[in-house]
Amino acid sequence: MTDLSLTRAGVDRDRVLRLLQEYGVYAGVVVLLLFNFAFTAHFASAENFRTQAVQVAPVLIVALGMALAIGTEGVDLSVGSVMALATSLLSLYLGYGPWLAVVVAVVGGIVVGLANGALVAFVGVQPIVATLALMVGARGLALVLLPQLKDVRDPGLASLGSGDALGIPYLVLIAATLALLVAFVVRRTAFGRQLLAVGDSRPAARLAGLPVRRVLIVVYVCSGALAAIAGVLATARLTASDPTSLGSLMELSAITAVVVGGTPLSGGRVRIGGTVAGAVLIQLLTTTLIKHDLPPSWTQIAQAVVIVGAVYAARERGKR
């Protein structure tokens, strides 16, 4: 009898835990929204939602690339520096017209991604170290190209940063489009399947004849390109290029969003919906703490606790 009841309790606990892992992030978003509707002044206004959505867009775009890298059992620490590099390149090439400057900035991100991917796929360096090297190097390069903050005065970029279509800011539209695109690629394309297979077990994927190296390189190139796009959008919103501080600690926010969203660090699984919700959750948490006059120090401590809590809750999932 005792055995039976123990097993049942165990099953129920497992089920609760699994539900929490699957839908915990959505529940967290709902709880924070309800809390803010009830206790935060001026929260339920269109203007506030607009601000929140615009603020979350760059983090979300970076997190999409990070989710792909984590899905292959890797990680990309260079994303923040790629944003800085993108903002430097954008500001340098703005003289040739905004479109060309944007293209150059994204190409810069792709080159960094290629370097990351080559180190990981061909040399076999651990992703943490490979992207660490590029994180240091790319930030330095960004500062060499543009030593200090510079205003970006371009009507095209300014409208990209603050304009909207049908009341929805361009930034949010772009982020949503990219999220849908990445979700489609992961779920519905052969490349998405290959990516998950590589993340699940690299030796098995190689034995099955999958192009493991190509998949890895494409993943890091995507991550670099997405980070560069986020850098361009952040520059357009701020109407200034600041290679010293743009994107610093961005890798942390992106990893948090991905992990809180339920993508296991052990690879083989990518949850784009969860990643979007994770980015929104972090943004809401920060806003809640700031709007209730808690200092940044508490925000950081709270974020640290949330990360550890999310990884702790997710740890069973890795051992399928």
Place this chain on the structure above:
Amino acid sequence: MTTGTGEATMGTDTAATLTDGEPLGASRSERLSALAQQHGALVTLVVAMLVASLSFDTFLTGDNLENMALSSAFLAVVALGMTFVIITGGIDLSVGSLFALGGVLAAWGSRYGTVVALLLPLAVCGLIGLVNGLLVARSGLAPFIVTLAAMLGARGLLLALTDEGSRTYLVAKDSFFAKLGQDSLLGVGVPVWITLALFVLGAVVLRRTRFGQYVYAVGGNEDAAALMGAPVARTKVSVYALSGLCAGLAGALNAAWLVSGVTILGSGMELEAISAVVIGGCLLTGGFGYLSGTLVGVALLKVIQNVINQIGSLDSAYQQVVSGAFLAVVVVAQTWLGRRQRVL
């Protein structure tokens, strides 16, 4: 030859083991690559110093060398703890924040005397390291994410202690604690002596004690170490606690040197420490590395930094480009050399 405890001996011993153990397999090129992996950093350091002293008259002067030694000392202490963590196959990203936190706590505590100024940062940073270790070892969480969270949390704690970073605690200039950072012995600063003593102590612990052998065993192969009866979890908890202690002590010494608890220090320091350890020949996969290599790695980073500063026309941002490129080259070379040895 696997990178297990067998290779965890002094550099020359390893070459000897290779020839003794596998007389047929150990070809000349293999021995060369093993030597390059172990002493590549030292050779590079000597070459870099030669080139620097030939190019700049100001490089090989007493003042410049002393400045370099002093500014290396704090990074070296942080890298000491990092070496232990990396040999177990882990990583500690929280050291930069703990370094800054240690400095602030030491400067705040110095008003209650030297003992408090030293013990307070050691206690707090050691405790955070202990929590890192418990989360990694007992709960099986990924080290980089746990210590990343600790980096954020420790920085938050620092901001909470200093009115959001707006207050700088000062150390009384005539106190014994300030002397600890500023005095010099035989022309060399006290922090440098403390650092050297810690490295000797650390090397003895790593080479000559049971704990040191457990550190290598856990990094070489965790399952095998557990089957051998090594206390895997306890070893892991200890190395993270040790890394926290080292970062806190380095921060305290730095505060004594600067006679204040500067709040903006330490960002990016975890990268410098990891770079130094990797350049010094530690394998990030664990199970292999020496403290002497770490010391060489720190010196090499500081020489590069010094040379870039001496070339007046170069921006200090080049330093990051060079450091990043250098780290990439070292890691590529290490992987390549390691693969050559494994093939045979």
